[in-house]
Amino acid sequence: MTDYSYFPGCSLTSSAAEYDVSFRLVAAAFGIGLDELADWNCCGASPAPHHWGGELGILLPARNLHIAGAGHPSVVAPCAGCYNRLKYAQFELERNPELRERTGAALDEAVRYQTEVLNVIQLLNREIAPDDLSERVQRRLSGLRLGTYYGCVLVRPPEVVRYDDPNNPVKMEPLLNATGAATPHFPFKTECCGSYMGLAKKEIVLQASKRIIEVALECGIDALVTVCPLCHQNLDLRQSQINAAYGTDYHLPVLYFTQAIGLALGHSPAELGINTHKNADFGNWTLDVG
Amino acid sequence: MPKTEVKIIGFLCNWCSYAGADMAGTARMKQPASLRVVRLPCTGRVNPLLVLKAFREGADGVLVSGCHPGDCHYNEGNYYARRRMEVLERMLPALGIDPARFHYTWVSASEGAKWADVVNEFTRRVKQVI
Amino acid sequence: MLGVFVCQCGTNIAATVSTDRVVQAAKSMLGVVHAESIQYTCSDPGQRAIIDAIQQKGLTRVVMAGCSPRMHETTFRRAIGRAGMNPFMLEMVNIREQCSWIHSDIDEATEKAIDLVRKGVARVRRQKPLQAGSSPVTRRALVIGGGVAGIQAALDIADAGIPVTLVEKSSTIGGNMARLDKTFPSLDCSSCILTPRMVEVKQHENIKLMVNSEVEKVRGYIGNFEIDIRKKASCVIEENCTGCLICQEKCPSKAPDDFNVCAGESKAISIPFSQAVPLVASLRKEYCRLFIKGKCSVCQKVCPAGAIDYEQEDIVVTEKFGAVVVATGFGLYDWKQSYPTYGMGMYPDVINALKYERLLSASGPTGGRIERPSDGKEPRDIVFISCIGSRDESVGRPQCCSIGCMYMAKQAILTKEHIPDSQSYIFYIDVRAAGKGYDEFTRRAQTDFGAIYIRGRVGKIYPRGGKLVVMGTDTLAGDQVEIEADLVVLATGLTPAEGAGQLARRLNISTDGQGFMAEGHPKLKPVETNTGGVFLAGACQGPKDIPASVAQAGAAAAKVIGLLSQEELETSPMVAEVNQLKCAGCFKCRDVCPYGAVEAQDARDGQVAHVIASLCQGCGLCNVACPPGVISLKGYTDNQLIAEVVEVLR
Amino acid sequence: MINLSQTVKEGAAVVAEIERRSGQRITACLQCGRCTSTCVAAFAFDYPPHRLMHLLQIGLVEEVLRSETAQLCLDCMTCSMRCPMKIDVAGVIETAKAIADEAGLRDTEPNLRLFRRGFLNNVCRHGRLHETTLLLWFNFRTGKLTNDLSLAPLLLRKKKVRIFPPRIKNMRQVRRLFQQVNRGAGPPG
Numbered sequence A: 001m002t003d004y005s006y007f008p009g010c011s012l013t014s015s016a017a018e019y020d021v022s023f024r025l026v027a028a029a030f031g032i033g034l035d036e037l038a039d040w041n042c043c044g045a046s047p048a049p050h051h052w053g054g055e056l057g058i059l060l061p062a063r064n065l066h067i068a069g070a071g072h073p074s075v076v077a078p079c080a081g082c083y084n085r086l087k088y089a090q091f092e093l094e095r096n097p098e099l100r101e102r103t104g105a106a107l108d109e110a111v112r113y114q115t116e117v118l119n120v121i122q123l124l125n126r127e128i129a130p131d132d133l134s135e136r137v138q139r140r141l142s143g144l145r146l147g148t149y150y151g152c153v154l155v156r157p158p159e160v161v162r163y164d165d166p167n168n169p170v171k172m173e174p175l176l177n178a179t180g181a182a183t184p185h186f187p188f189k190t191e192c193c194g195s196y197m198g199l200a201k202k203e204i205v206l207q208a209s210k211r212i213i214e215v216a217l218e219c220g221i222d223a224l225v226t227v228c229p230l231c232h233q234n235l236d237l238r239q240s241q242i243n244a245a246y247g248t249d250y251h252l253p254v255l256y257f258t259q260a261i262g263l264a265l266g267h268s269p270a271e272l273g274i275n276t277h278k279n280a281d282f283g284n285w286t287l288d289v290g
Numbered sequence B: 001m002p003k004t005e006v007k008i009i010g011f012l013c014n015w016c017s018y019a020g021a022d023m024a025g026t027a028r029m030k031q032p033a034s035l036r037v038v039r040l041p042c043t044g045r046v047n048p049l050l051v052l053k054a055f056r057e058g059a060d061g062v063l064v065s066g067c068h069p070g071d072c073h074y075n076e077g078n079y080y081a082r083r084r085m086e087v088l089e090r091m092l093p094a095l096g097i098d099p100a101r102f103h104y105t106w107v108s109a110s111e112g113a114k115w116a117d118v119v120n121e122f123t124r125r126v127k128q129v130i
Numbered sequence C: 001m002l003g004v005f006v007c008q009c010g011t012n013i014a015a016t017v018s019t020d021r022v023v024q025a026a027k028s029m030l031g032v033v034h035a036e037s038i039q040y041t042c043s044d045p046g047q048r049a050i051i052d053a054i055q056q057k058g059l060t061r062v063v064m065a066g067c068s069p070r071m072h073e074t075t076f077r078r079a080i081g082r083a084g085m086n087p088f089m090l091e092m093v094n095i096r097e098q099c100s101w102i103h104s105d106i107d108e109a110t111e112k113a114i115d116l117v118r119k120g121v122a123r124v125r126r127q128k129p130l131q132a133g134s135s136p137v138t139r140r141a142l143v144i145g146g147g148v149a150g151i152q153a154a155l156d157i158a159d160a161g162i163p164v165t166l167v168e169k170s171s172t173i174g175g176n177m178a179r180l181d182k183t184f185p186s187l188d189c190s191s192c193i194l195t196p197r198m199v200e201v202k203q204h205e206n207i208k209l210m211v212n213s214e215v216e217k218v219r220g221y222i223g224n225f226e227i228d229i230r231k232k233a234s235c236v237i238e239e240n241c242t243g244c245l246i247c248q249e250k251c252p253s254k255a256p257d258d259f260n261v262c263a264g265e266s267k268a269i270s271i272p273f274s275q276a277v278p279l280v281a282s283l284r285k286e287y288c289r290l291f292i293k294g295k296c297s298v299c300q301k302v303c304p305a306g307a308i309d310y311e312q313e314d315i316v317v318t319e320k321f322g323a324v325v326v327a328t329g330f331g332l333y334d335w336k337q338s339y340p341t342y343g344m345g346m347y348p349d350v351i352n353a354l355k356y357e358r359l360l361s362a363s364g365p366t367g368g369r370i371e372r373p374s375d376g377k378e379p380r381d382i383v384f385i386s387c388i389g390s391r392d393e394s395v396g397r398p399q400c401c402s403i404g405c406m407y408m409a410k411q412a413i414l415t416k417e418h419i420p421d422s423q424s425y426i427f428y429i430d431v432r433a434a435g436k437g438y439d440e441f442t443r444r445a446q447t448d449f450g451a452i453y454i455r456g457r458v459g460k461i462y463p464r465g466g467k468l469v470v471m472g473t474d475t476l477a478g479d480q481v482e483i484e485a486d487l488v489v490l491a492t493g494l495t496p497a498e499g500a501g502q503l504a505r506r507l508n509i510s511t512d513g514q515g516f517m518a519e520g521h522p523k524l525k526p527v528e529t530n531t532g533g534v535f536l537a538g539a540c541q542g543p544k545d546i547p548a549s550v551a552q553a554g555a556a557a558a559k560v561i562g563l564l565s566q567e568e569l570e571t572s573p574m575v576a577e578v579n580q581l582k583c584a585g586c587f588k589c590r591d592v593c594p595y596g597a598v599e600a601q602d603a604r605d606g607q608v609a610h611v612i613a614s615l616c617q618g619c620g621l622c623n624v625a626c627p628p629g630v631i632s633l634k635g636y637t638d639n640q641l642i643a644e645v646v647e648v649l650r
Numbered sequence D: 001m002i003n004l005s006q007t008v009k010e011g012a013a014v015v016a017e018i019e020r021r022s023g024q025r026i027t028a029c030l031q032c033g034r035c036t037s038t039c040v041a042a043f044a045f046d047y048p049p050h051r052l053m054h055l056l057q058i059g060l061v062e063e064v065l066r067s068e069t070a071q072l073c074l075d076c077m078t079c080s081m082r083c084p085m086k087i088d089v090a091g092v093i094e095t096a097k098a099i100a101d102e103a104g105l106r107d108t109e110p111n112l113r114l115f116r117r118g119f120l121n122n123v124c125r126h127g128r129l130h131e132t133t134l135l136l137w138f139n140f141r142t143g144k145l146t147n148d149l150s151l152a153p154l155l156l157r158k159k160k161v162r163i164f165p166p167r168i169k170n171m172r173q174v175r176r177l178f179q180q181v182n183r184g185a186g187p188p189g
């Protein structure tokens, strides 16, 4: 049993609560201990690095890193955005002593920033061998064609996150394949979904996300798999807005990575919070265990 | 009062690095006036004692540069050089010479830009430790 | 009696280095009896000035401060030779490439120039007169690679009466040109102009053609190379085979069709195309059932000429040559790994231009009907994308492919001729068409053949309903654009041929940043290499079209003919020399010498080292290895190097 | 007509500043347009990324600093990943935006600024984001009261929105982080 510090971030405690639930279920199944960081704060998401000079985009996650520094050797941040912010803070603190100084001043002690930051794919790949998962599958996802959608912030900028191939990431695939699901070629793996423009400049999100769904359907994909709550919101929740704007009739399910694995482990869609999604109809594919 | 702040001796092989330095010149890539180049047929001709001699005579830095491993004009001359220079580098502290003042690298005849970078960067480093 | 000449090189040097101050400083250096500054020293009056000074002042050593010795050392050696001096009593000091051109502060640059001159003076004072040696020349040339460049070089040399061996790696000569349909800028049919030349090679009394062969080992030096060539077993007795193709027809084992860029399938025993030279079958063991499973022998049974010999073994022949021409050509950049946004090869209808060339060709796998690979349908909308793996630093390939713009225009023209109601779109960054008649040609693709040129680079390709959506930008319209294409053709960049780096190392020649063979000087020695006696022709030296390849091949041939018309060659006197009286006989020098130039000689008490001057290449490895320091490289003695170091740091 | 001999000179200082801060060479851009080809948001920009790069090349900095592009760019870095000259285009745009902010050029895309400010103020108040109050506040301020309300019933039904804001314990520390940024004059806009 390995223990990790856990940084859920704002989304996983509200709009993406099902991501938190499914992650905890999968972690428990494989004896992965998760200690939620005490008194964590918002990582600043997309607005912080783009406003007031952008430094809050470093300082806010730095506080979380600092808290994590007192806990386990590694901290996991399932939200791709949070992951990116933590990695960014680490990167900047590492190379900028003056920034380190200032951050420390605000925190009343020298900032601890060296805790290893993991995303959820990284953590599960580390703790779960595909063969192992394959053996424990209760509901084989054979026949299900999953489109792995990584988004942009998980792999970019490469020199900061240093994770997977920034143009063609492939790290979700082995575990998904171990569940029996197919992961067909999907050329829009890292195309941006429109990010945080949903409220203020909706047309960007609608057009960007529409294309992702359109191409997924063209590739014969039954459901998209993501690790980012914002992507999920844009692709799932806003699918109805896309349909309204473009006259389309899309109903493509979008799963969190942990939900897909949870399904294979035999959890019901309701247990995993899939019923809270706007699009949860898997067509011909059956969710029955057996 | 001399104008150049530091003096660096460069031992360059004729085929790759000397040609690369020429190419940087042909492309007018500005470099600090710190370097004095000694041309040799091959870095394999660089005797470690010659490097030490340069330090003893007051060189602030010594730069040895030849063809990339595997591209030596004489097949394997730079492999010998590499071994000799690595040993030399390890010995420098014992001789009271900051190893940062010594640099061994490879620049090919086509790498004019890299050459300019090497000179700029090494000069900066030497200035820092001197 | 030392003279120092400081060149101004017009303003190239004089603008940044005060040549007057350098002359002033030189006058006070030990041994200097004459110093002057000259405007253009390499010009006729410049050289005269040096000769006059030598003769009037009785100079015995000369320092020439100017351009790089790599530029004009030979020029000035000759000049002082003409004045009656030993040509090696010259030291060139580089105050241009490595001084005036890289500095802007006059004081700094002048100070450095003076240091360098002082260094040169110290060095040439310790220089001894050297005598260039000579060695006999083998009148026979080797041409490596049988593409159009190698063919041209071989024919030109052979026509001059010099025996040539042409070594080709594959089973036929012709190279990439044999794969082309029609060729820009005149739209000649490629095989119509190439095939007769291939046949000529086969028939030429002075040419020995070796296919399925590669250079394995190279020894020796200019005028006297000794080269091992491995001829790989093809299991076919070349003299017997009549090229009837029965074996290929009957062979049950499929094999990739490299000649057609894998469009269509070939057999384990095959002749790549019907005009192949030699027209002889070759068996590829890695695909043959007999060699994989131990059962078949069909070809042996059906061959009417009894040409099949499964026991055939590789043979290695060793031959002597006086000169070598490298003409190994090019390969195509493999775009699949580095352009994931173009589908990584997942879409069969995204192809490279060479494959398209085969689809256009009447002798190609489709008989000249353009069929897209996925479903064999004739495409209507065809998108060409330029600069794939060229001009792209993000994949480490900054170089321009130099032919893509031209062949895309050609292919657009040919496409229109094949399919009149088709529409070609060409995404370009710049249309590079600098040759004679070239720009007119690309414009004809637009005016007469309706190709639409879109200035911009494509971002992404993805499938939509059996078509390919090409997402790009039209930078002139300033907006994103999208095309639904039936077929996408990529103008992929040129790489050196597979194995070129290895061959270069064997021949001891350099390669450039992209791995192409490096020429001696980009302007003045475009066909020479850094190794005497080895010349370059065609696309092995850099991306090139056919006219340029042929021109370079002719130039390389002229160089070879010039070289091999000499009976004897001068060799560099900068070789190692042993002071045998002090030699301890440890033979550390022999151990390090890459050329086997050190031999043991009997002396009074035991053996001592001796350098065979004709083998020594002057690398100086032995000089450093010798414990008592008694073997030294002439022209680069310890004394000279130490003096340089000491003087420059004064 | 653009008077290039003027713009190039006058824009030089700001362009140099953008180059210095972003660590990118604007001059290296060969105007291939690949950045624009890959950008999911360019259709909503006033200047697509390649044109923005060119505006900088000819010194038209005012246009760049006041551009919608600088505000709307998602910083997704797709363009940076694909640029054949390895230019971090997103970094250039980001830098231009920061300089515009510092210069007080705040008229472009006011809604977006409002959203970002609202988001950060929301975090400053609670330590974590409270989406409900952010949405309500934003819609109130922009006067588009029904924006995204169509999504609300589902979110409520699925218990995905919290009615009451979260609040962390050590708010003092979070405020101090905000103060770090507000050194001196206080946060702009």
Ligand SMILES: Cc1cc2nc3c(=O)[nH]c(=O)nc-3n(C[C@H](O)[C@H](O)[C@H](O)COP(=O)(O)OP(=O)(O)OC[C@H]3O[C@@H](n4cnc5c(N)ncnc54)[C@H](O)[C@@H]3O)c2cc1C
Binding pocket: C144, C145, C146, C147, C148, C149, C150, C167, C168, C169, C170, C172, C173, C174, C175, C176, C177, C180, C182, C183, C184, C185, C213, C214, C215, C327, C328, C329, C330, C331, C353, C354, C357, C403, C407, C410, C497, C498, C499, C500, C503, C537, C538, C539, C540, C544, C545, C546, C547, C549
């Ligand atoms: C799609 C496309 C279209 C083109 N269209 C035109 C056109 O219309 N007009 C035009 O002028 N040019 C055109 N070109 C360019 C033309 O193909 C080249 O200029 C020409 O082929 C170069 O000839 P080469 O002899 O230097 O090299 P190659 O044709 O590549 O020949 C090299 C030969 O050397 C052999 N070889 C390689 N390595 C070794 C080795 N180690 N030992 C022995 N042999 C070796 C190879 O097998 C090959 O036979 C086109 C190129 C492409 C890719």
Ligand SMILES: Cc1cc2nc3c(=O)[nH]c(=O)nc-3n(C[C@H](O)[C@H](O)[C@H](O)COP(=O)(O)OP(=O)(O)OC[C@H]3O[C@@H](n4cnc5c(N)ncnc54)[C@H](O)[C@@H]3O)c2cc1C
Binding pocket: C523
């Ligand atoms: C502005 C400019 C800049 C250039 N810069 C570069 C550069 O940076 N790099 C580069 O590689 N190239 C450069 N070039 C190109 C370069 O000048 C040419 O490639 C080169 O000079 C061509 O050499 P040539 O011997 O063929 O012709 P030329 O230099 O023109 O020599 C021809 C000679 O023949 C003589 N002649 C003419 N007619 C007769 C006759 N009937 N009988 C006897 N003699 C005759 C002429 O008087 C002349 O001396 C440049 C050209 C120009 C115009």
Ligand code: SF4
Binding pocket: C007, C008, C009, C010, C012, C013, C039, C040, C041, C042, C043, C066, C067, C068, C071, C072, C096
């Ligand atoms: S000798 Fe060299 S430096 Fe002098 S004029 Fe000639 S090219 Fe220029």
Ligand code: SF4
Binding pocket: C236, C240, C241, C242, C243, C244, C245, C246, C247, C248, C280, C281, C302, C303, C304, C305, C306, C307, C308
């Ligand atoms: S090997 Fe025999 S069967 Fe094959 S082509 Fe030659 S002669 Fe014909």
Ligand code: SF4
Binding pocket: C247, C250, C251, C252, C253, C268, C269, C283, C287, C288, C289, C290, C291, C296, C297, C298, C299, C300
């Ligand atoms: S032995 Fe059989 S498989 Fe092999 S080449 Fe001959 S016919 Fe083909």
Ligand code: SF4
Binding pocket: C386, C387, C388, C390, C391, C399, C400, C401, C402, C403, C404, C405, C406, C429, C430, C431, C432, C491
């Ligand atoms: S020749 Fe044309 S296609 Fe090829 S790299 Fe140059 S510009 Fe691009």
Ligand code: SF4
Binding pocket: C578, C582, C583, C584, C585, C586, C587, C588, C589, C590, C608, C609, C625, C626, C627, C628, C629, C630, C631
């Ligand atoms: S290394 Fe020196 S001492 Fe030893 S054999 Fe060679 S020349 Fe003689």
Ligand code: SF4
Binding pocket: C575, C576, C589, C592, C593, C594, C595, C596, C597, C598, C611, C615, C616, C617, C618, C619, C620, C621, C622, C623, C633
């Ligand atoms: S210099 Fe010495 S080591 Fe080099 S080739 Fe000559 S004899 Fe051999």
Ligand code: SF4
Binding pocket: A192, D035, D038, D039, D040, D041, D042, D049, D072, D073, D074, D075, D076, D077, D078, D079, D080, D089, D090, D093
């Ligand atoms: S970073 Fe900005 S400009 Fe670049 S692709 Fe993304 S949205 Fe477009």
Ligand code: SF4
Binding pocket: D028, D029, D030, D031, D032, D033, D034, D035, D036, D049, D050, D053, D082, D083, D084, D085, D086, D087, D089
């Ligand atoms: S992709 Fe790069 S080079 Fe091309 S236009 Fe954009 S910034 Fe310029």
